[in-house]
Amino acid sequence: xxxxxxxxxxxxxxxxxxxxxxxxxxxxxxxxxxxxxxxxxxxxxxxxxxxxxxxxxxxxxxxxxxxxxxxxxxxxxxxxxxxxxxxxxxxxxxxxxxxxxxxxxxxxxxxxxxxxxxxxxxxxxxxxxxxxxxxxxxxxxxxxxxxxxxxxxxxxxxxxxxxxxxxxxxxxxxxxxxxxxxxxxxxxxxxxxxxxxxxxxxxxxxxxxxxxxxxxxxxxxxxxxxxxxxxxxxxxxxxxxxxxxxxxxxxxxxxxxxxxxxxxxxxxxxxxxxxxxxxxxxx
Numbered sequence: 632x633x634x635x636x637x638x639x640x641x642x643x644x645x646x647x648x649x650x651x652x653x654x655x656x657x658x659x660x661x662x663x664x665x666x667x668x669x670x671x672x673x674x675x676x677x678x679x680x681x682x683x684x685x686x687x688x689x690x691x692x693x694x695x696x697x698x699x700x701x702x703x704x705x706x707x708x709x710x711x712x713x714x715x716x717x718x719x720x721x722x723x724x725x726x727x728x729x730x731x732x733x734x735x736x737x738x739x740x741x742x743x744x745x746x747x748x749x750x751x752x753x754x755x756x757x758x759x760x761x762x763x764x765x766x767x768x769x770x771x772x773x774x775x776x777x778x779x780x781x782x783x784x785x786x787x788x789x790x791x792x793x794x795x796x797x798x799x800x801x802x803x804x805x806x807x808x809x810x811x812x813x814x815x816x817x818x819x820x821x822x823x824x825x826x827x828x829x830x831x832x833x834x835x836x837x838x839x840x841x842x843x844x845x846x847x848x849x850x851x852x853x854x855x856x857x858x859x860x861x862x863x864x865x866x867x868x869x870x871x872x873x874x875x876x877x878x879x880x881x882x883x884x885x886x887x888x889x890x891x892x893x894x895x896x897x898x899x900x901x902x903x904x905x906x907x908x909x910x911x912x913x914x
Contacts, residue, residue: 663683664680664683664684664685665683665684665685666684666685666687667684667685667686667727667731669731669734670686670687670688670730670731670734670738671685671686671687672687672688672689673687674689675687675688675689675718676689676690676718677689677690677693677704677718677719677721678715678716678718678719678720678721679720679721679722679723679730680715680720680721680722680723681723681725681726681727681729681730682726682727684727684730685715686730686734687715687716687718688734690704692737692738693737695737696736696737696769697737697767697768697769698768699766699767699768700767703721707719725766728759729759729762729763732745732756732759732760732763733763733767733769733772736763736769736771736772737769745760745772745775746771746772746775752779753813754813754816754817754820755816757776757779757780757817757820758816758820758823760772760773760775760776761773761776761777761820761824761826762824764776765824765826773826777826777827780817780821780827780830781827781830783817783830784817784830784833784834784837785830785833810841811838811841811845814834814837814838814841815838815859815860817830817834818831818834818835818838818860818864819859819860819861821834822861822864835864835867835868835871836875838860838868839868839871839872839875840875843869843872846865846868846869846872847865847869
């Protein structure tokens with residue numbers, strides 16, 4: 632059974648401070664715990680605590696979607712475990728956002744935005760989808776994250792790569808809030824989960840198109856673990872950039888030489904002009 636960082640709490644026993652048989656054991660302060668507004672069902676038979684948020688859900692639903700939960704719940708001993716609202720209490724060492732994503736998927740099914748191919752997601756969502764899918768063996772969630780990564784960065788040669796048109800649903804695959812951070816997060820999530828590694832060449836290629844100052848200077852974001860590339864990956868980019876620049880100049884010279892010599896085979900002058908301007912701006 633895969634480890635899920637889950638703790639079950641046995642009945643509390645008296646501490647050495649107790650002075651008589653009638654003394655009550657120290658009670659944990661639960662005043663900061665809050666019920667989740669969407670996933671605290673009155674008929675639920677299991678309460679999960681993540682951070683200070685309570686989820687009351689159904690054991691059968693979790694077992695159907697996750698064999699990790701299925702195996703865990705099979706060994707629960709309700710008479711011995713800590714209770715919350717009459718249900719066994721599980722303490723999960725995961726974030727609230729991770730639990731929300733998992734319950735959104737298992738309860739909403741095909742209508743969940745995390746499995747709906749028309750929903751726009753950020754790389755943060757994809758990272759959480761991979762984490763939940765791998766940790767709790769929710770295969771369709773992990774597969775959907777990998778599918779989106781493949782669509783964003785398909786297995787094609789750099790000569791065939793066109794990020795604007797390669798994927799028909801590109802606009803709905805991911806919402807870019809900041810290009811550098813998005814690309815860095817994709818690289819780091821692939822490194823972390825060791826999946827979809829075949830998309831890395833195109834991701835690195837796109838990352839190397841960023842200004843040298845952006846690539847070379849560390850990101851001081853509060854979310855450094857997700858946004859900052861490792862030293863090794865940064866070095867790879869810095870080594871590759873000069874060679875990519877030479878290739879850009881070579882391509883640019885081919886275009887301009889053809890134009891000067893009169894050997895202009897461009898069928899759409901406007902498009903060719905735009906390509907040259909874009910290429911020149913990236914040199």
